[in-house]
Amino acid sequence: MHRCSAPWYEINISAPDDIVSACCFYAGEKDAWLDQPTDIATYWNSPAMRTIRRINGLAPEQEQEPNGCSTCFHFQNVEDGAHYFDFDQPWEVEGLSPAQIDNLRRARDDFISGREEATCTPLRIYANFGWACNLACTMCHQVPRRDANRRQVSADSLLAWSDALQAARDVTVMGGEPFALPEAIKFIRAFIADPAYDTVPLTIWTNGTVHHKHMDVLRRKRKLYMVISIDSIGEGYERIRAGGKWSLVERNILDFLELQRTTHPEWALQTTAVIQKTGIPLLPRFAEFHAKHNLRTAFSDFIVIRGTEDTFDDENVLHNVQLLDDLPGWEDYFSEAIAIFQSAKLDLAASTLDHYRARLTAAVTAHRGKAQEAARIRGINEWESVLACRGADEIAAAFAYSPGLDAIAAPPQAARNGQDIVFTSTRAGDHFASDFRPIRVDGQEGILRARFRWPGLAGRRRAHMWLQNDSFAALAVERQVVALPHGGMELVLTARLPTGADRVRAVAYPTGEGVSLLPDAVELELVGATASNTRDHGHSVG
Numbered sequence: 001m002h003r004c005s006a007p008w009y010e011i012n013i014s015a016p017d018d019i020v021s022a023c024c025f026y027a028g029e030k031d032a033w034l035d036q037p038t039d040i041a042t043y044w045n046s047p048a049m050r051t052i053r054r055i056n057g058l059a060p061e062q063e064q065e066p067n068g069c070s071t072c073f074h075f076q077n078v079e080d081g082a083h084y085f086d087f088d089q090p091w092e093v094e095g096l097s098p099a100q101i102d103n104l105r106r107a108r109d110d111f112i113s114g115r116e117e118a119t120c121t122p123l124r125i126y127a128n129f130g131w132a133c134n135l136a137c138t139m140c141h142q143v144p145r146r147d148a149n150r151r152q153v154s155a156d157s158l159l160a161w162s163d164a165l166q167a168a169r170d171v172t173v174m175g176g177e178p179f180a181l182p183e184a185i186k187f188i189r190a191f192i193a194d195p196a197y198d199t200v201p202l203t204i205w206t207n208g209t210v211h212h213k214h215m216d217v218l219r220r221k222r223k224l225y226m227v228i229s230i231d232s233i234g235e236g237y238e239r240i241r242a243g244g245k246w247s248l249v250e251r252n253i254l255d256f257l258e259l260q261r262t263t264h265p266e267w268a269l270q271t272t273a274v275i276q277k278t279g280i281p282l283l284p285r286f287a288e289f290h291a292k293h294n295l296r297t298a299f300s301d302f303i304v305i306r307g308t309e310d311t312f313d314d315e316n317v318l319h320n321v322q323l324l325d326d327l328p329g330w331e332d333y334f335s336e337a338i339a340i341f342q343s344a345k346l347d348l349a350a351s352t353l354d355h356y357r358a359r360l361t362a363a364v365t366a367h368r369g370k371a372q373e374a375a376r377i378r379g380i381n382e383w384e385s386v387l388a389c390r391g392a393d394e395i396a397a398a399f400a401y402s403p404g405l406d407a408i409a410a411p412p413q414a415a416r417n418g419q420d421i422v423f424t425s426t427r428a429g430d431h432f433a434s435d436f437r438p439i440r441v442d443g444q445e446g447i448l449r450a451r452f453r454w455p456g457l458a459g460r461r462r463a464h465m466w467l468q469n470d471s472f473a474a475l476a477v478e479r480q481v482v483a484l485p486h487g488g489m490e491l492v493l494t495a496r497l498p499t500g501a502d503r504v505r506a507v508a509y510p511t512g513e514g515v516s517l518l519p520d521a522v523e524l525e526l527v528g529a530t531a532s533n534t535r536d537h538g539h540s541v542g
Contacts, residue, residue, distance in 0.1 A: 028068020057114025141305035232279035291344035309464035423510035446529025
């Protein structure tokens with residue numbers, strides 16, 4: 001496990017997620033965010049925060065896995081040896097206040113010592129103020145939950161931390177879209193207006209479509225860093241960032257860079273991009289834009305969370321490498337873009353994009369072998385049926401509603417719509433599930449194949465289908481999408497089952513906003529395994 005500096009560097013707050021932690025990647029127990037003003041020490045040296053420091057203060061031989069840091073998404077997506085914050089780097093202290101310099105020294109000493117109760121205050125104060133936004137980006141996990149969760153970080157709660165704010169190396173404001181969140185706007189205005197924070201950089205993560213309306217305020221900040229999430233360029237941008245116009249964002253980017261060049265030399269701007277299928281053919285144009293304007297950017301993966309499954313399946317090539325079958329020459333797009341970034345000395349962009357190219361190259365090689373195995377499986381004729389149902393009546397009889405563990409309203413969350421069954425809500429935890437089917441694998445390996453068919457989608461999103469065992473863990477599957485006549489499709493999931501006994505079920509989740517359609521035909525089949533004739537009618541919540 002990588003020894004991480006985050007718990008001595010950052011406090012990470014999200015009101016809609018109701019969490020306070022050292023970062024947004026930690027998977028262990030976190031503190032709840034309190035709406036009323038609270039002393040920062042209540043969070044910064046809480047038992048949960050001290051646990052994170054204890055994990056990262058251990059010598060390698062003392063590590064106890066698994067823990068909340070052992071599967072860190074951040075370190076899976078950066079180069080070996082990268083730091084969350086590098087305490088060994090030479091510090092630029094010119095222009096910092098005595099309080100900031102002292103806090104840097106304390107934080108470094110706390111990190112080197114592995115001190116669980118920190119003597120420093122956070123070098124970075126990061127606040128996700130809420131989920132309100134003027135866009136509905138296709139991969140954004142906030143979109144399906146915005147209407148049900150309007151909670152915001154109180155600006156007054158953060159402004160009460162005056163001493164800690166003055167000693168911070170960075171204060172980051174995020175959303176949603178910060179300029180669509182009243183509390184975020186209130187904090188930004190107060191922070192910029194207070195001369196006590198003159199030496200503290202303000203970083204704003206934004207979609208770049210609204211901040212031009214607030215430039216009279218922003219111009220007053222000497223140290224302003226803007227991170228604009230764009231993901232692609234031109235038509236690719238507008239497809240991914242639904243509701244956005246590339247021409248507006250491009251103008252806002254160039255106007256900011258002009259102010260940086262002429263009147264605000266301590267400003268900085270960077271863009272970010274999530275690797276997606278839609279953006280790959282546009283990578284060279286994306287690189288040319290950034291090279292032309294000497295504009296930094298970095299690439300990232302995105303995490304599948306309830307409500308983004310359809311985008312994950314259709315766009316995330318890093319986890320569904322078969323999507324590249326439709327993009328001949330994908331390697332050329334990557335190579336050309338990397339060469340442009342390297343020529344422009346945009347090293348971070350070049351290295352992160354090269355990291356993902358290498359991941360894809362390895363995955364494509366593995367995919368070729370899996371494709372051959374998939375062809376062999378398709379040729380098997382001796383399948384034993386585990387579950388077969390067709391039409392709304394049979395689907396309704398085979399799948400029972402289960403509210404999520406965080407359900408906030410009573411069912412029904414799915415309804416008959418003529419001959420269809422549709423989710424009418426996107427509440428993240430809700431789902432419909434078949435009963436568990438007992439299975440026994442007596443040989444070396446069994447194969448479970450699930451086929452879900454939609455005869456026609458007519459512009460509607462399909463429900464997300466998955467397979468679970470009785471621990472509610474998703475089975476590792478190979479996914480195949482087969483186009484049907486008249487706009488229909490069939491989703492085929494193939495899972496390998498180890499020797500022994502288990503129980504499996506099919507699960508349907510709503511995806512995105514609005515209506516999502518359950519399949520009108522479901523079939524689960526086995527080979528190399530045996531299904532019990534006794535049906536298990538337990539529809540447990542998972």
